[in-house]
Amino acid sequence: MTTQYNRILIKLSGEALMGDFQHGIDPAVIARIAEELKEIVALNVEVGLVIGGGNIFRGAGLAEAGMERTSADHMGMLATIMNALAMQDALEQKEVPARVMSAISMPEVCEDFIRRRASRHLEKSRVAIFAAGTGNPFFTTDSAASLRAIEISADIMIKATKVDGIYTADPVKDSSARRYELLNYDDAIVQNLKVMDATAMVMCKEHSMPIRVVNIFESGALKSVILGTHTHGTLVSHEPSKLAEQ
Numbered sequence: 001m002t003t004q005y006n007r008i009l010i011k012l013s014g015e016a017l018m019g020d021f022q023h024g025i026d027p028a029v030i031a032r033i034a035e036e037l038k039e040i041v042a043l044n045v046e047v048g049l050v051i052g053g054g055n056i057f058r059g060a061g062l063a064e065a066g067m068e069r070t071s072a073d074h075m076g077m078l079a080t081i082m083n084a085l086a087m088q089d090a091l092e093q094k095e096v097p098a099r100v101m102s103a104i105s106m107p108e109v110c111e112d113f114i115r116r117r118a119s120r121h122l123e124k125s126r127v128a129i130f131a132a133g134t135g136n137p138f139f140t141t142d143s144a145a146s147l148r149a150i151e152i153s154a155d156i157m158i159k160a161t162k163v164d165g166i167y168t169a170d171p172v173k174d175s176s177a178r179r180y181e182l183l184n185y186d187d188a189i190v191q192n193l194k195v196m197d198a199t200a201m202v203m204c205k206e207h208s209m210p211i212r213v214v215n216i217f218e219s220g221a222l223k224s225v226i227l228g229t230h231t232h233g234t235l236v237s238h239e240p241s242k243l244a245e246q
Helices: 014-018 027-041 059-064 069-093 115-123 141-151 185-190 198-206 221-227
Strands: 007-012 046-051 098-102 127-131 156-161 180-184 211-215 234-237
Touching (some): 007 014, 007 141, 014 027, 014 069, 027 069, 046 115, 046 141, 059 069, 069 098, 098 115, 115 127, 115 141, 141 156, 141 198, 156 221, 180 185, 185 198, 185 234, 211 221
Parallel strands (some): 007 046, 007 156, 046 127, 098 127, 180 234
Antiparallel strands (some): 211 234
């Protein structure tokens, strides 16, 4: 099969791993995502992955509750390592080689992130799972995903979330909200559409890193993006914004 991209970076929210649980990891959900990643790797596409930690700890949320922000963010980074190890296990159970690379040194558990080594893993068809964010407090996993996508020279960053794209307003609260088919970086920033934090969006804009937002719960969505057959979602780029036809 002909694919649109050779190397991708997928940003997966930690909450997506919960399934119907209130917190933690739903084994059925992580197994399904691992199966989809296996299909993508089988297409000879190189896959980098960043997973959030919101299903275990959210640093910003803990800080809002009164915890010192730096400590809270470090706890959030450790949560992403737990999710990364779980995803590595799920992939290896499906005979897909995977490596966890952390921005915080933890050699007994995973590798340190080194850009050239990460590229080498990708070239050898190993899924590279980037954990611990950027290794610094006050930066989100969205920023980490943007940074890693740029560092590994990915063709696109795919943000796999709970909705099928970016809307003019929250579609849950506003029934008149319309989905963007194409969205310009500047429009996303100025209108504060909550695609990702401003730092991450500016980084993608400055390095012309396209972003595709898809629904992770839509079976086969990731593969269809790779094949260029995906008809939903939103593409964020330098192109003018365009609303999807209804």
